[in-house]
Amino acid sequence: MTSVAVTKDEISKEENMITIKDVARLADVSISTVSRVINDSKPVSPEVRRKVLKVIEETGYKPNDVARSLVTxxxxxxxxxxxxxxxxxxADIVRGIEEIGKMYGYDILLCSSYSSKETQEKYLQLLDRKQAEGLFLVGNKFDEKIIEQATELNKPCVxxxxxxxxxxxxxxxxxxxAIYEMTKYLIQEGHKEIIYVSDFENRSTVEDEKISGYLKAIEDNELEFSKIYVVGGNKHNKAYELGETLIKNKGEFTAVVCSSDEIAIGIMDSFIDNGVKVPEEVSIAGFGNIREGKFVRPELTTIGExxxxxxxxxxxxxIKMIKGDKTQQGLMELPFTLEKRKSVKTLV
Amino acid sequence: MTSVAVTKDEISKEENMITIKDVARLADVSISTVSRVINDSKPVSPEVRRKVLKVIEETGYKPNDVARSLVTxxxxxxxxxxxxxxxxxxADIVRGIEEIGKMYGYDILLCSSYSSKETQEKYLQLLDRKQAEGLFLVGNKFDEKIIEQATELNKPCVxxxxxxxxxxxxxxxxxxxAIYEMTKYLIQEGHKEIIYVSDFENRSTVEDEKISGYLKAIEDNELEFSKIYVVGGNKHNKAYELGETLIKNKGEFTAVVCSSDEIAIGIMDSFIDNGVKVPEEVSIAGFGNIREGKFVRPELTTIGExxxxxxxxxxxxxIKMIKGDKTQQGLMELPFTLEKRKSVKTLV
DNA sequence: CTGAAAGCGCTTACAG
DNA sequence: CTGAAAGCGCTTACAG
Structure with a gap:
């Protein structure tokens, strides 16, 4: 039999995990006291505090959040x-969530569902079991059942x-x-024949609002022409195809307002590939200000959120909801921006 | 004084939280037994199992993962x-991490550091306290201290x-x-004067490898010309500026291989804005296959990871490391792809 | 200011 | 196959 020298260090790598108990013993105080200095929750005499802090320092003790979680x-x-x-x-929304969360000590459990209802359900269960204190759902559209299940969790939800x-x-x-302002902007630039391209696949409450914004701008400015096209299905491809259809009616309009940047870029690509000059012959505007809009040439005029x-x-x-403030609930609207770039031509 | 009717339902919304104890009581068994049926960890008689399952169903009991975590x-x-x-x-890497993780029951605690060392340190501490079982660090470069601290956590780390x-x-x-192959590809397309643009800001071990890949391709193909430029600082802007410098030496080369797509796009934009035709006058190749490369015109030829x-x-x-498999550690290289697109012209 | 004790919701030997 | 008991690492009344 061979005996192998095992250093203290090696042992600690295996199953170290020093606890509040160890700290208490080493500092010769009760665990209550250790807890108090860690959390600054109750007065502790300076000497005792120092003693405890010293042991914590020396041992590298880190409180176990799981245990803390269970009791608190x-x-x-x-x-x-x-x-x-x-x-x-x-990614931008998540960044906003995360940075504010960090300020208040909250962490993010990330769950990508790729629009799968099953995955979403699983994550909802999981978040419940993990005792998540609140949740965000971010995506174009969510199934009624998912919304229902999310609500049943009885957790704050945005x-x-x-x-x-x-x-x-x-x-x-x-x-x-936003769409009203965009349409108005095109009108101010001298466009009189403006079409709107709607997103059929993701037909949603918001899409209805957009359409009515478009129509209202047309009406308010007493334009005679208005026309709505619909792209059906997978955005870029279908928009590209629709672009080819639009080319046939090229003389009909001088500008197109799109429900999304993806659609706008699809149409623009289709125009360019088929020799229709943007914005010389047709102006195009998008919605959403996705990053690609700045790389596309001409750069895409769009609505920024x-x-x-x-x-x-x-x-x-x-966070307010978690704290029990009921008044915070409801809708909230932030200001948008009109990103004027190169895909729109001034006609006047 | 007014008295308000409070339904059971309302109460449960407040501080419901039914536990394993409740289930045990309702099913008239011990909590051990309930635990066994939940986890399928030990044999339980069919009738008892059914009884327990029924109560779980009726009460909507969900195990508390925090408590479970503490003991397991x-x-x-x-x-x-x-x-x-x-x-x-x-986002793509995170997706890979997440999908495989999901298969094994792991969840992702997302921490965006925006390259801030302080933030990274805080997150490292946090992950430790939250008892994370392993961690990933994803970014171009990490400070030595951070790598050290990550290592000291004694958790599997990739x-x-x-x-x-x-x-x-x-x-x-x-x-x-990858760079060797890209350079070779350009040579095969008839280019004889090829420059390489290196990323100075993020000078790293990998950048050294890229440079030597470039030089080796030049050497192996017995080209007489080679030249390395360096962009200093913030990628797109600086690359754009460097592009303007390159234009002065336009006759010197017919193709440029870049250390990253960001640099390639910056240079390309600069060329285009200054009337240098890509790829007619100069071919450009990037590295990384970022999404923008497909939106840029001409589409960027690049290396895909x-x-x-x-x-x-x-x-x-x-996961293997978490399971204690020590052999899994080290480097691992996956196959890359050469994305041949429009920014490179065939000269032969 | 300090400590002993109870308890958070689970799992898991141990004994039967 | 089943249950009583101990314990995971903490916090927090309670008593002093």
Whole structure:
């Protein structure tokens, strides 16, 4: 038999984990006292405090949040269910959520569902078991059942979505006004024949608002022409196809307002590939200010939503709700921006 | 005094939380038995199981993972510290991590540090206190101190970075070969004067490998010309500026290989804005296959790294390490792809 | 200011 | 197959 020298250090690597008990023993005080100095929850005499702090320092003791969580019934965990993390706006919202959360000691449990209802259900259960204190749902649209299940969790819940339901805490911009302003802007630039391209696949409450914003701008400015096209299905591809259809009616309009940047870029690509000059022949405007809009040539004129702020405001709202403030619930609208870039031509 | 009717339902909304104890009482068994049926950990007679399941069903009981965590010493939480969630490759890696993690019951604690060392330190502490079982660090570069602190946590740890240290578990592609292949490809397309643009700001071990890959390709193909430029600082801006410098030496080269897509796009924009035609006059190649590369015109030829797979493989490795498999540690290289698009012109 | 004790909601030997 | 008991690492009345 060979005997192997085992150093203290090696042992500690295996199953170290020093606890509050160890600290108490080493500092020759009760665990209550240790707890008090860690949390600064009750007065402790200076000498005792120093003694305890010294032991903590020496041992490198770190409180176990799981144990603390169990007794305080506070997890400081916030669930964030996103449909697609790869969308740039999602990352921005998450950043807002995270930064404000960090200020208040909350952490993010990230759950990407890729729009799968089953995955969302599983995550909802999981967040419940993990004692998440609140949750965010971010994505264009969520199934009724999911919204129902999220509500049944009886946890504070905030949505970032394009399909707004009743009793839903929701933060966004005023999409109706946004499209109204965009259409008005095009009119001011001298456009008289403006079409709107709607997103059929994701037909939602917000899409209805956008359409009515478009129509109202047309009406308020006494334009004679208005026309709504609908793209059906997977955005970029379908928008590209629709673009080819639009080319056939090229003389009909001088500008197109799109329900989303994805659609706008799809149409623009289709125009360019087919020799229709943007913005010389046709102006195009999008909605959402996705990152790609700045890389596309010409750069896309669009509506900007302050996603970071949207996330930050959402987190503030959620925290208030966690604290029991019922008044915070409801809708909330943040100011949007009109990003004037190169895809729109001035006609006057 | 007014008395308000309070229904059972309302009460349960306040401070419900039914526990294993309640289930045991209602099913008239011990909590051990309830635990056994929940976890399927030991045989339970069919009738008893049915009885317990029925109560669980009726009460909607959900086990408290925090309590379970405390006793099992398993949190099933994996910390992911990212520098910038908004970068598309990060989202892809996280997706890989998450999907494999989900298969094994692990959840992601997301920590965005925006390259702040202080934030990273705080998150490291936090992940420790939350009993995270392992962690990922994803970002171009991490400070020595951070790497040290991460190591001291004594938790399985995997990096996705461009600055590889010794004893670091790391997953990526073979960047040396990648640049070698890209340069070779340009040579095969007839280019004889090829420059390389290096990333000075993020000078890292991987950058050194890239440079030597470039030089080796030049040498292996017996080209007489080679030249390395360096961009200093914030990528897109600085690359744009460097582009203007390059234009002065336009006749010197026919192709430029860049250390990253960001640099390539910056230079390309600069060329285009200054009337230098890409790829007619100069061909450009990037590295990384960021989403923007497909939106830029001409579309950018680049090296693709399978980020999703990189994340997935990383998670697999981490899980093995959590299970105590020491052999899994070290470097791991996945195959890259050469994305041939429009920014490179064939000269032969 | 300090400590002993109870308890948070679970799991898991141990004994039967 | 089942239950009583101990214990995971903490916090927090309670008593002094």
């Amino acid at each position: 019934r506070r997890s400081y965990l916030i669930g964030v269910i996103v449909n697609n993390l790869a969308q740039s706006y999602v 949505y970032f979505t394009r399909d707004v339901h009743e009793n839903m805490n929701h933060i966004s911009i005023d999409c109706n006004s 302050p996603y970071y702020d949207v996330g930050a405001v959402g987190m503030r709202m959620l | 010493r398993r949190s099933y939480l994996i910390g992911v510290i990212v520098n910038n969630l908004a970068q598309s490759y990060v 990096y996705f970075t461009r600055d590889v240290h010794e004893n670091m578990n790391h997953i990526s592609i073979d960047c040396n070969s 399978p980020y999703y797979d990189v994340g997935a493989v990383g998670m697999r490795m981490l």
